[in-house]
Amino acid sequence: MTGIVDVAARAGVSVATVSRALRGLPGVSPATRAAVQAVAAELGYVASPSAAGLPTGRTGAVGVVSPVARGWYFSAIAEGAQEAFSAVGYDVLRYGLADVETQRRRVVDTHLLRKRVDALVVLSLPLTPDEVRALLAMQRPVIAIGPVMPGIQTVRIDDVEVGRSATRHLVELGHRRIGFVGGDPHDHLGFPVAPDRKQGYQEVLGEVGVEPDPKLTVGGKFLAESGVEAYAEFKRRGPLPTAVFAVSDEIAMGLIHAARSDGVRVPEDMSVVGVDDHDLSWLFGLTTVAQPVRKQGRIAALALLDRLRGGDTGNEVTTVPTQLKVRATTAPPGAPSSTRQSAPGTDGAGHGPPPGLPDDDEDQVSIP
Amino acid sequence: MTGIVDVAARAGVSVATVSRALRGLPGVSPATRAAVQAVAAELGYVASPSAAGLPTGRTGAVGVVSPVARGWYFSAIAEGAQEAFSAVGYDVLRYGLADVETQRRRVVDTHLLRKRVDALVVLSLPLTPDEVRALLAMQRPVIAIGPVMPGIQTVRIDDVEVGRSATRHLVELGHRRIGFVGGDPHDHLGFPVAPDRKQGYQEVLGEVGVEPDPKLTVGGKFLAESGVEAYAEFKRRGPLPTAVFAVSDEIAMGLIHAARSDGVRVPEDMSVVGVDDHDLSWLFGLTTVAQPVRKQGRIAALALLDRLRGGDTGNEVTTVPTQLKVRATTAPPGAPSSTRQSAPGTDGAGHGPPPGLPDDDEDQVSIP
DNA sequence: CTGTTAGCGCCTTCAG
């Protein structure tokens, strides 16, 4: 199990020198350093994080905590973060709330975490001031993705603007009976994503003098199944809206599926716009308000990395831009049945695969 | 940073007793144990994995290594494993090959891993005998998901049978001009998933006396984009097949998208069957050969956990069953245009959402 | 049943 002493012996130096040489610390002659590195490579020596962590208090790992450790959104964010962290040798540990939660503590078991990670990314978890205090008491860099909490650096999108953007698009197409799907009191532990998007929706409706119709609003989780249920609910309540704003692409997909299965054409009979630009959304030709998911993970990771290196990134809130992507599930109300034979070259954004890996080629966002 | 000594002092016992009491080791009176637990809880004490790992050599973490740490398939498997591991307090570390690979070593850096994990799950990585040897030299339990390698316990599905099953379905519907999409020499590092599925495809074609037509076989990665490209390729090569077997659901989705965008009806003009039962496949009404993805992760995790506890699970190969799920993208060739108005109650498997979480409610598979 | 005592492998002052 070749340890540091083996390397030291083989290189004819002390363990202290090996330690310094391998970690790139100053105070080692270039010659010695090279020699040590050679021996280390030859022996396949790698320092044990456990052993290295004892004296330093650092673990070489960062945690990513989310309500559940499942699903496209959380996975994609974690992927973005993971890629940035492992590029510099950090391990990342994912925790679903159920894993970290104990009977006594409501949210994150800071005692457990402090001993395991050097820094923490908190996803979609709105914490109470007390919980924030406990988190900060860990004395480790923490960054949140999603909810803005006083004292905690955050990466987010403007959810109200998301709602405006989607609704504005529908309004501009001429829609006035616009449905809204999303928002479940038990979902996301109270994190106001859906409410914010709904507010944007209502604002834009207000601007064009439309009174939001409660019959056109249905709740639901961020799942395709909710879209199916929402469609059924719309139908139950009376005439369908001419367009629907779903707070996530998965909901939108379920909605479209249910509508088409029921003989309702999308977008001719009903337009649908979602949010996220899910990896598979282009397959549905789904019009959506795209948010850079993996990139948010990466931004958070880089900010944390900077702070781990002593960078004094304050508590800024970084808002990354979202962008409406018009594809093929939205059209003016009562639009004539398209022949679905768009002329070559006029294909537009609706049909081909996306130009690259999703949200990976977007313009960089500055991290203050 | 409350350590074991604090607990010991507060409880009026020695650190050894605290250690024993908290880890459930025998040789502690119930009274003492309760007292210690109370104090530990009160102080919010949690043992440091780093410190605990030094004497024992155990890290309390397991690794999951895959070609890339991205995408639905690997994420879902990792989720299944993660859930089982974190239920018993293990952390899981994910590594994409790029993270673990060094210039010198072709695949897994065992030196790096040995110091970081107690056990390893290897996903879709076919290793050479030398690499297997290096892996086993780690002296840590290793299990693979996918490729069968001598000396390594494996969880897998029968890919040849997958190919047979999909093709048989199409043949039974009456198809004879059946296309095949999948298999890229650079994909999956040579792991013969696609080839095996193709073999099953060819076997069944042979049974009905059909000579496989090279023009009907196109390569591609396990991505929806490949499905789009495959459709274009089919078109380029001449008359479309009446049915296509795609080696993954994502490919199938891309294929369907491309076909429909081109005015080709699915399944009326062309049937499509995929593999996986991707979380979103039901939205496409996709007929598929379902494999329990998360469950394979869970099975592997449980087997590893058993071995970590000293269970002497040998090197068995566990083959989990797959199952054809007929939905709405397959039909007899030249089938009349469906009205898509299935009579209520006769709806079949094609339209509603799946009954529960995907592949989570399947019957349990025994782990020898 | 409980306490004492060495380390586990590495980092980090402090000398040299």
Add this chain to the structure above:
DNA sequence: CTGAAGGCGCTAACAG
């Protein structure tokens, strides 16, 4: 620039 030595927090014999 380099070496020696103590200690990080916990576990694992060994005594008692």
